[in-house]
Amino acid sequence: MMIRVVYLLVRPQGMTQAKFAEECQVHYDMSHNVPALHKYEVRLVADEPSDTHVPFLDIGPFDAVAECWFESSEKYEEYLASDIRKEWFEHGKTFIGQLKPIYTRELH
């Protein structure tokens, strides 16, 4: 069963959107070298409309949505133990102001 983790990212106070986008690209490029990380995506936030058809959940604003995929809990442990993963997280500290991780599971 694939492990998938969604992340909501907020940029640090004082960092421009352009600089944040640039660092997201660096983080994406670095992800290709991280062991046991099956897939990584990061996308910028384009719009956060509040005119929803059900009651609006008034949170945000956010700057990016990211997602990590792992093939198994063994792979996830391998990822956590990796020095390259630790370097990747060090880079994260340079451009992520606040982070909300959401571990998800399939409906069945």
Add this chain to the structure above:
Amino acid sequence: MMIRVVYLLVRPQGMTQAKFAEECQVHYDMSHNVPALHKYEVRLVADEPSDTHVPFLDIGPFDAVAECWFESSEKYEEYLASDIRKEWFEHGKTFIGQLKPIYTRELH
């Protein structure tokens, strides 16, 4: 350019997690009939850890993360105009307590 919208869902007060999961499955099954909707995913929230390596963004809890894919803005307009899409949203009103939509864009 693919249009992708991420949704954070909170179940209504008083609805059990089991009932919410059941309605998410119904909503997923209904999505296959919605015109111009390229892809739809909905996953349940399994865990929301707060021990992040960067400052934690203290929001939530959430019950599900969903995502809609559209192939173009024309397809998105077609989706919005569709009566089947409107029925789908009516079903959404029966099990989504609060909703946060996030329109995303690729880094480049």
